[in-house]
Amino acid sequence: MFMLNNVVFRDILHIDKLEIPDRKVICLFGESGSGKSTLLKMLNGLLTHDHGEILFQNQSILEYNPIELRRKVVMLGQDPIMFEGTVRDNLLIGLDFSERERVEDAKLLNLLKELELSKSLDDEADKLSGGEKQRVAFARILLMDAVIYLLDEPTSALDEGTEHKVMDFMIHRVQQDQLTAIFVTHSKEVAEQYADQIIYMEDINKKEVISS
Ligand SMILES: Nc1ncnc2c1ncn2[C@@H]1O[C@H](COP(=O)(O)OP(=O)(O)OP(=O)(O)O)[C@@H](O)[C@H]1O
Numbered sequence: 001m002f003m004l005n006n007v008v009f010r011d012i013l014h015i016d017k018l019e020i021p022d023r024k025v026i027c028l029f030g031e032s033g034s035g036k037s038t039l040l041k042m043l044n045g046l047l048t049h050d051h052g053e054i055l056f057q058n059q060s061i062l063e064y065n066p067i068e069l070r071r072k073v074v075m076l077g078q079d080p081i082m083f084e085g086t087v088r089d090n091l092l093i094g095l096d097f098s099e100r101e102r103v104e105d106a107k108l109l110n111l112l113k114e115l116e117l118s119k120s121l122d123d124e125a126d127k128l129s130g131g132e133k134q135r136v137a138f139a140r141i142l143l144m145d146a147v148i149y150l151l152d153e154p155t156s157a158l159d160e161g162t163e164h165k166v167m168d169f170m171i172h173r174v175q176q177d178q179l180t181a182i183f184v185t186h187s188k189e190v191a192e193q194y195a196d197q198i199i200y201m202e203d204i205n206k207k208e209v210i211s212s
Contacts, residue, residue, distance in 0.1 A: 001148070001180055002043060007052035012038050014207045015052075018199070022147075025174055026182045027191040030201025036184045037078065039201075040150045043182070044073040071098060075150040080137035082128070087112075087136055088121035094140050103143060111139045114169045116162050131157040135166065142173065149174070151183035155190070167194050 001022035007015045013035045020026055020043075028036045041047040042054060045066050054061045061069060074094075083090055091108050095101065105121055112119065115135040119128065125136060134157045141149065154170070155163040171194055174181045185191050191198050 001057065003055040005053050007049045007054055009038060009042060009047065009049050011207060013205055015204050016206060018204050020182065022180045023178050024180060024196040025171055025194060027195035027198045028182060028184045028201065029191050029198050034201040035205050036201060037152050040075060040152055040182065040184065043150055044075050045069050046075065072146055073148040073150065074141045074144050074146040076138055076141050076152060076154055078152045080133040082125040082133050082136070085125060086121060087119055087123050087125050090125045090136050091140050091143060094144050111142060115139055116165050134158065147179055149179060149181045151181060153184050153186070163190065
C-alpha cells in the first residue's frame with residue numbers, strides 16, 4: 001500500500017525502508033517527538049518529504065492530485081477541528097466540500113451511537129467537550145468512504161471504557177469494509193490489543209544518522 005524508500009524530512013525523519021501493508025490495522029508507536037504525526041502527514045501529502053520516495057499503490061504520492069489523494073487517504077489530526085454550526089453541519093462538511101451527496105440523519109445518528117455519543121444533531125458543535133468533539137471529528141472522516149484512515153491519537157480525550165468501544169467499532173469497520181487504518185496511540189495496551197502490526201518509531205527512524 002505504502003512503500004517508503006530513503007525518506008528524509010528535515011532533521012525529523014530519516015526512514016531507510018518501510019512497507020505498510022493494506023487491509024490491516026497498523027499502529028505507529030514511539031515516544032513523544034519521535035515523528036509519528038509528521039509521518040502520518042506525509043502519507044496524505046500534508047507535508048512533503050525532502051528526499052527519497054513515498055509510493056502509494058505503486059505510484060509516487062507526488063504524482064497524485066492532492067485532492068484525489070486525500071479522498072483515498074483521510075486523516076484525523078490530534079486536535080479535532082470544529083466548524084461553526086451544529087453537530088450535523090460538522091458531520092456533513094467533508095461530504096459537502098468534496099461535493100458528495102449528504103447522508104440522512106438516521107445514518108448520522110447511528111454513527112454517533114456506535115461512537116457512544118448521545119448528542120442531538122442540532123447541538124452547537126463548539127459547546128461539545130473535548131472527547132465529544134474528537135468523536136464528531138472521527139465520525140466526519142468515517143463518512144468519507146476512504147480506503148486509508150490515518151488516526152493521530154484518535155481516542156486521547158476519551159475515558160478507558162469509551163476508548164475501547166470506539167476502537168472496537170473502528171476495527172470492525174476496517175475488517176468489514178477491507179480498509180486500512182494507521183493509528184497512533186501512547187497506550188501500549190491499546191496498541192497490542194488492536195493492531196495487526198506495530199511499527200516502532202525507534203526501529204524505523206534513523207534521524208540521528210543525518211543530524212549527527
Ligand atoms: N513542520 C515542522 N517543521 C519543523 N519541525 C516540526 C514540524 N512538525 C513537527 N516538527 C518537530 O518534529 C518533531 C516530531 O514531531 P511529531 O509531532 O511528528 O512527533 P510525535 O511523535 O507525533 O509526537 P507526540 O507523540 O508528542 O504527538 C518534534 O520535535 C516537532 O517539534
